[in-house]
Amino acid sequence: DAGVIQSPRHEVTEMGQEVTLRCKPISGHDYLFWYRQTMMRGLELLIYFNNNVPIDDSGMPEDRFSAKMPNASFSTLKIQPSEPRDSAVYFCASSFVVWRSGNTIYFGEGSWLTVV
Amino acid sequence: TQLLEQSPQFLSIQEGENLTVYCNSSSVFSSLQWYRQEPGEGPVLLVTVVTGGEVKKLKRLTFQFGDARKDSSLHITAAQPGDTGLYLCAGARASYGKLTFGQGTILTVHP
Numbered sequence: 001d002a003g004v005i006q007s008p009r010h011e012v013t014e015m016g017q018e019v020t021l022r023c024k025p026i027s028g029h030d031y032l033f034w035y036r037q038t039m040m041r042g043l044e045l046l047i048y049f050n051n052n053v054p055i056d057d058s059g060m061p062e063d064r065f066s067a068k069m070p071n072a073s074f075s076t077l078k079i080q081p082s083e084p085r086d087s088a089v090y091f092c093a094s095s096f097v098v099w100r101s102g103n104t105i106y107f108g109e110g111s112w113l114t115v116v
Numbered sequence: 117t118q119l120l121e122q123s124p125q126f127l128s129i130q131e132g133e134n135l136t137v138y139c140n141s142s143s144v145f146s147s148l149q150w151y152r153q154e155p156g157e158g159p160v161l162l163v164t165v166v167t168g169g170e171v172k173k174l175k176r177l178t179f180q181f182g183d184a185r186k187d188s189s190l191h192i193t194a195a196q197p198g199d200t201g202l203y204l205c206a207g208a209r210a211s212y213g214k215l216t217f218g219q220g221t222i223l224t225v226h227p
Binding site: 004042043044045048056091093104105106107108109110 | 157158159215217219
């Protein structure tokens with residue numbers, strides 16, 4: 001079975017440009033998460049969706065960041081305009097059930113973003 | 117504010133040694149998970165612990181959840197170079213399972 005698929009794997013862009021990261025969750029999963037990982041701050045939850053609806057976007061750093069999930073098999077995270085401090089690895093993850101005792105979350109391989 | 121504090125941040129040991137990684141919080145969690153992440157990949161779930169005092173074993177790895185469900189530990193016996201990676205603990209504070217991650221422990225096992 002295919003796991004969580006992210007694209008692009010690597011992106012280098014200039015400051016001020018728009019960046020769009022894409023994610024295809026595992027089929028049948030009803031939760032989708034966007035995380036950002038840096039050495040300084042570790043793994044941070046940016047936003048998550050349940051059944052395509054954004055539930056908690058309190059981790060989104062500022063208005064330059066936006067995320068959408070138009071259907072159950074696709075999500076985007078957009079940064080406009082991008083800044084050097086946005087350089088990080090962005091992970092998409094999905095899970096299929098909300099257990100009483102916790103999710104099993106499956107991560108993609110990440111999108112490595114460098115803003116110069 | 118970091119809800120989950122992991123220690124140590126870095127650990128460099130020789131093959132065959134034992135080690136313990138700690139994950140501490142002042143908050144109570146409904147469940148706690150441990151992940152391992154290798155370079156260039158996303159984190160992969162190792163185990164979920166849900167009951168205070170619970171101990172789970174996965175080959176040479178032993179996971180323990182504190183009685184008060186505020187802390188956890190990961191113990192590796194006879195570490196091998198293949199154990200090298202970033203180990204992350206993550207806690208869920210509600211039944212819907214939103215996870216908060218610790219900063220991670222970078223483990224290097226030298227042959």
